[in-house]
Amino acid sequence: MTGQQADDVVTAAFLVIGDEILSGRTKDKNIGFVADYMTSIGIDLKEARIVPDETDEIVNAINALRAKYTYVFTSGGIGPTHDDITAESIAKAFGVPLNLDPRAVALLESHYAPGQFTPARQRMARIPEGAELIENKVSKAPGFKIGNVHVMAGVPSIMQAMMDAIAPTLTTGKKMMSETVSADMPESRIAERLSAIQDAHPQTLIGSYPKASEGKFTTQIVIRSRDEDVLLAATKDVAQAVAELSG
């Protein structure tokens, strides 16, 4: 479920925050999830970035991305440890104070046993002033939304739950539809035909994706459009070109 639908294209960027992704220690699983999610609800993911746990890098990325896209989503760095610096970086990017948030304190206080809401855990209740909380059904510590920026946890199961909580609040655009045509040939054989088909159908985005397996190259041709008739016409042309060039 999502919120209202816009006539225009709605865009988004995704910012992954964390040294562990850049060192290779952890393999990111969130970009692919967010990419699929955005496509499924009619938002165009236009850019993704991964930055380290460094305040200036986070601030600069947030300010560049939030000025450019309808929405920004982030993952990582909102936990209780010293290397979790996303909340303070977001507050700095927006130029607002970061204080203990009474709503977040109430959520977390009731989650822990009496006396166990320690100073470290209280770090997770620091929310930039003016932000709304994002529910965390998995482990309670909330994410938050400020301006067009949605701040989520890095653990995939929590991030996914938070995305489900955010989705109903998002304005979405007309969904991009796609068709795929498989060609049992290297893409260089069909390249000229595809270029002509792309020119003939300017309302589509035609992508050609080579695949190497066991020393043989095949090609997946993906045709995308927001208009179903246009999509089907272009797909028919691609399929015909593949048939003519096969064998």
Place this chain on the structure above:
Amino acid sequence: MTGQQADDVVTAAFLVIGDEILSGRTKDKNIGFVADYMTSIGIDLKEARIVPDETDEIVNAINALRAKYTYVFTSGGIGPTHDDITAESIAKAFGVPLNLDPRAVALLESHYAPGQFTPARQRMARIPEGAELIENKVSKAPGFKIGNVHVMAGVPSIMQAMMDAIAPTLTTGKKMMSETVSADMPESRIAERLSAIQDAHPQTLIGSYPKASEGKFTTQIVIRSRDEDVLLAATKDVAQAVAELSG
């Protein structure tokens, strides 16, 4: 095998180029590979970005990243089809012409049967002026290096072969070493101790990574340093803190 070793830290950014990653159609496998590779040869991967097949986006990302880091690596968009626009975008970013390169023409001409080096395939021989070629052992069409930017294919097996070809030419820094301590507890329990240990060992980077599985939270604590003695001392402190807080 890599090239000479620098005393300073050597940094890199990785730029993934391709609509198919941002739409979710293809799940990126190159970022994790490059992250591991850089760590293993002593280069700090400081940033990764994914941009669509749009000239201005590629140009802007390349110019931002090449000014900031020792090296930039890219993957994607150097094939023969109309949506492969990386070579022309890189030429534009560097303000140099993009012409058929005699070395690349020779490589590809000998690879294809007589008469099969078609105009589409000739696209793969367009190389920005002043660039050096990067060998492609898998499918011949070369990558290239211009300034500090290394342009590679998007197909993982080809990208990996190109990275092996590039590695001996790279100046690398002192390797970041790491130790991991597993803690059978949520990270909030050990957060205050970790913060104090981080403060006591400023030459380390201590990361805390929660993991949710079957409703239970455990924590991996990763200690990183370029100095082995410092690494071992900090790791000992972390292990002791975990032992004291366990049970």
